Amino acid sequence: MLNYEQQEKWSKIVPNWQSPINIDTLHTIEVNAQEKILSFDDEYRFINIVNKGNNLQYDGKGKAIIEGRTFDFQQLHFHFPAEHTIDGKSLPMELHFVHQNMIGQIAVVALYVELGEFSKELDSFFQDFPVNESEKDPFSATLSLNNLIASLGSGVYHYLGSLTTPPLVKNVEWWVIEKPITVSVEQLDKLKKRFNHGNAREIQPTNGRKIIHYVLR
Ligand SMILES: [Zn+2]
Numbered sequence: 001m002l003n004y005e006q007q008e009k010w011s012k013i014v015p016n017w018q019s020p021i022n023i024d025t026l027h028t029i030e031v032n033a034q035e036k037i038l039s040f041d042d043e044y045r046f047i048n049i050v051n052k053g054n055n056l057q058y059d060g061k062g063k064a065i066i067e068g069r070t071f072d073f074q075q076l077h078f079h080f081p082a083e084h085t086i087d088g089k090s091l092p093m094e095l096h097f098v099h100q101n102m103i104g105q106i107a108v109v110a111l112y113v114e115l116g117e118f119s120k121e122l123d124s125f126f127q128d129f130p131v132n133e134s135e136k137d138p139f140s141a142t143l144s145l146n147n148l149i150a151s152l153g154s155g156v157y158h159y160l161g162s163l164t165t166p167p168l169v170k171n172v173e174w175w176v177i178e179k180p181i182t183v184s185v186e187q188l189d190k191l192k193k194r195f196n197h198g199n200a201r202e203i204q205p206t207n208g209r210k211i212i213h214y215v216l217r
Pocket of ligand 1: 078
């Protein structure tokens with residue numbers, strides 16, 4: 001029960017769970033999802049690209065159903081190298097698909113990128129965009145997260161954390177797709193050359209958080 005006489009202590013009730021974290025696969029909770037945990041509109045439609053200086057943000061529209069709740073897709077951005085690690089292993093890049101629902105909950109779907117085969121699905125996003133810092137340009141592309149994730153045959157890690165850039169908003173749901181998608185060296189270089197200094201936050205302490213590993217169906 002909340003003690004209204006000692007409200008100064010309330011902040012200690014909410015743990016400061018931050019992101020990104022290392023996912024220790026020996027200590028995840030394995031769950032065989034009985035229903036579809038993650039489902040996305042067949043097309044996310046992208047409309048703008050914004051140069052945030054140390055990132056590019058692709059604004060778009062679309063709906064996701066996450067654990068039976070409807071979320072609006074808002075924007076995609078990325079990090080070099082990947083922010084979440086799995087058993088300490090770091091990958092070259094991580095895409096963040098940011099969603100929000102009507103009551104303000106934030107859910108981020110994180111997709112790893114690894115070097116390998118050319119990606120047709122992601123090619124529109126891996127371009128040497130001319131847009132200057134702090135400017136916004138029209139950008140037209142579509143993407144099917146459903147197809148992309150299904151093609152990976154991947155599970156997903158789920159835990160509660162924060163945004164990884166200030167203001168580091170807490171209570172963010174993370175859905176980290178286990179298997180990476182591949183892009184070619186040429187594709188990666190088109191984006192990466194603008195962000196040579198990197199834009200990944202350091203790994204944060206897990207502090208006893210539960211990490212669930214869902215086998216997707
Ligand atoms: Zn991010």
